Amino acid sequence: MSTFYLIRHCSATGQEPDAPLTEAGEQQALALADFFRDIPVDRIISSDYTRATASIAPLATSKQLTIETNPKLRERILSLEPRDDWFELLRHSFTDTSFRLPGAESGQDATDRILSVIEPLDDINGTTVLVTHGNLLALLLQHVDNRYDFDTWRNLSNPDVYRLDIVDNSWSVERVWSVPTCG
Template structure:
């Protein structure tokens, strides 16, 4: 059985692919380095967005592991334009995983992306990705996870 450690990138200055970590995010990255220092890890796979790579770089450097960048770990595109109703769209997308705005990505498609990466892991691996994509993966494992995170559902306790 392969052990996979899932990491959402550290605090960043924005959502753009080249958004750097904030000062707090840089401290979080150092804390990740310290947290994983005695954990046996043989592979690191990260979204190719700057904030994801920067989040795991201190650990990679300390452990002398390379960071494999993987575009399939990029954040899910919920909308091509900023939306005032983004939270409602997000809720709807978790209720109907085939829902997608024009040109954007459904939860079903994004989940398939990250599952492809998960299926190709071997040995103790760290995956560094983004919040929405990570929530979709966790929802795939336990449907109540995303429901609890995005809205309250009595069926999920």
């Protein structure tokens, strides 16, 4: 059996590749490490964006593991240009996975990209942590179980954690942790 923990990065200061975590995001990263304290982890693979690697750095330190970065775990490119209608375009892309703006990725392109990271590992027994971004994570969840959709993406927290189990080519996923509310 292969187990993957799919993590959406912690709160960050922006969307740029080098955007750091916010102060709250740094605390969330520590909470993630605490969540995994008693969970065996064999491997950590992360998007190479700063907010993703910083989200998992405390866990990597506590487990004495190296963070492997993989650009295939970067956020999906919905559009190369800023768009006022991006929200509706994103909604549409969950119902029409072939929809693509010029020069950008369709939902299917992005799903295929993250699957290309998971599929070579799905017959290796062990636990792998994958750190990625909200849209890419939601597309993967939808691929595994069509109950996950655009509203899943809207309701993801920073961070968020799903567990994906692969047993005899059967995939199942469940949400196992989301950011605790403060207050």
